[in-house]
Amino acid sequence: MFAYTKRQQVMSDDNCLDAAGAEGPVKLVRCHGMGGNQAWVYSKMDKSIRHVNTARCLSTGARAEAPKLEHCSGDASQQWLMEEKYKWQAS
Secondary structure, three states, X not given: OOEEOOOOOEEEOOEEEXXXXXXXXXXXXXXXXXXXXXXXXXXXXXXXXXXXXXXXXXXOOOOOOOOEEEOOOOOHHHOOOOOOOOOOOOO
């Protein structure tokens, strides 16, 4: 499970999606909280996750092998569903 944070990170546990350049690779790296390679913008309108540094979209790729960066096209392989169904409360 992944979460989209207020710091524009796509996070799982203590790791964040990271891409060093337009050609990737997209990988999980320990979160550093400084944006850069780990900064992403989620659009509720077209359901895309755009990498801030490269302006490319996160995609499953043609064969759905591993996430990668591609020019944003609005294709179904670039649409991600983020739900806010978890409710947290202190005891």
